[in-house]
Amino acid sequence: MKLSNTLQRRIILEELRKLECHPTADELYEIVRKRIPQISLATVYRNLELLSEGGQVLKLQQTGKQKRFDGRVESHYHVRCASCGRVADIWDDEVIAVNRQLDVLVEKLGMEGYMLELNDRCEKCREKDEKPE
Amino acid sequence: MKLSNTLQRRIILEELRKLECHPTADELYEIVRKRIPQISLATVYRNLELLSEGGQVLKLQQTGKQKRFDGRVESHYHVRCASCGRVADIWDDEVIAVNRQLDVLVEKLGMEGYMLELNDRCEKCREKDEKPE
DNA sequence: CTCTTTTTAATAATGATTATCAATATTAAT
DNA sequence: ATTAATATTGATAATCATTATTAAAAAGAG
Numbered sequence A, B: 001m002k003l004s005n006t007l008q009r010r011i012i013l014e015e016l017r018k019l020e021c022h023p024t025a026d027e028l029y030e031i032v033r034k035r036i037p038q039i040s041l042a043t044v045y046r047n048l049e050l051l052s053e054g055g056q057v058l059k060l061q062q063t064g065k066q067k068r069f070d071g072r073v074e075s076h077y078h079v080r081c082a083s084c085g086r087v088a089d090i091w092d093d094e095v096i097a098v099n100r101q102l103d104v105l106v107e108k109l110g111m112e113g114y115m116l117e118l119n120d121r122c123e124k125c126r127e128k129d130e131k132p133e
Numbered sequence C: 001c002t003c004t005t006t007t008t009a010a011t012a013a014t015g016a017t018t019a020t021c022a023a024t025a026t027t028a029a030t
Numbered sequence D: 001a002t003t004a005a006t007a008t009t010g011a012t013a014a015t016c017a018t019t020a021t022t023a024a025a026a027a028g029a030g
Helices: A007-018 A025-033 A041-053 A093-109 A123-130 B007-018 B025-033 B041-053 B093-109 B123-130
Strands: A077-081 A087-090 A113-120 B077-081 B087-090 B113-120
Touching: A007 A025, A007 A041, A025 A041, A077 A093, A093 A113, A093 B093, A093 B113, A113 B093, B007 B025, B007 B041, B025 B041, B077 B093, B093 B113
Parallel strands: A077 A113, B077 B113
Antiparallel strands: A077 A087, A113 B113, B077 B087
16 A cells, blocks of 8 residues: 655654654654644554554564563563564573673663563464465 | 462462463463452452562563654664653664674574663653652 | 545544452451 | 451453544545
8 A cells, every 4th residue: 555645644754753752652643733733643643653664663662562471580581473472481592692791781881671572473373374264 | 568368369370380471461360260260350460460569470561551653764772761661762882782793693593573672760750769749 | 637545533442451449358466 | 366457359440552433535646
C-alpha cells in the first residue's frame, strides 16, 4: 500500500524530527495539534505505525505487550521471539561476555542498569512460516 | 508492608519456578487454576508484582508502558529513565562499541536483532527526589 | 474532470493491567 | 487459645494505551 502525501502525515514527521526527545504518541499529538487543531489521536498513532513500517521513524519499545515473569532470579540472559513475544533463556559464552561488559560499563557510568534482549523467531513461529496453512 | 504466607502466593511462586518458560500473568493463572480453581487473575497479577518487588521473581519487560518514537533513523543509542520512562540519546564511545559487538554477535548467531537500553534516572526525576514536597 | 484508492476525524471496541471493596485469612499481641 | 490489627483474597469495575470501525473527505491515476 502506497503512502499518500497528506498534510497530517507531513506535519507529524516534521514535528517528530524537530524534537530532541522521544515522545509517546499522545505527546506528539499535543504538539501537532497546535498546527492542525482538529487532528485525531488515532491519526497520530496510525501514521507513526505506518512511518515506522516504512523506515522513516524508529519505534522504540520493541518488546511485546504483555509482561512476562521469570522464576529464576540469578543472572542469565534472554531471547525474545520477534513475532510472538515468547521469551527463552540463552546460554552462549559470548552473550554472557557482553553482559559482563555491560555490567562494568553501567557501573562506570554510574547508571542504574540496562536491559538487553536478543531477538529471533521461536520454533513455533518458524513452523508457521513453512506451512502457513 | 510484610508479605504473609498465603496458599495462593506459595503456589504461584512454586508453579512459576517449575517452568522453563517465562509466562505472562494469564498463562500462569491457567496453570495455578488447576490447583486452586477459584483463584482470581487479579491475585496472580498482584502477587507477581509483590514477589518481583521482593526480588523473588524477575519481571521481564522493563520498558515503560507507552511506546515511544524517534524521528532519527540512523543507528544511535538510548537511556531510559528508570522511573518515568522518558528516553534520551546517549553518545558514549564505549556504549557505541558494545553495540558494534552486539551487531557482530547477532549476525554470527543468525538472529534477527537485539534491543539494548541503558537505565538511569532523568534530571526531572532526580529533582523530585531532592524535594519530594 | 471522474473514478479508484487512501486517509481522515470521531468514536467505539479491545486487551492488559490496576483499583476497589467487603469478606476472609494471617500474624502479632495478650 | 483469644483477640485485635493487618494483609490478602475473589469478584468485578475502572483505567489506560492502543486498535478497529465507518462514513465522509482528500489524494492520486488516467
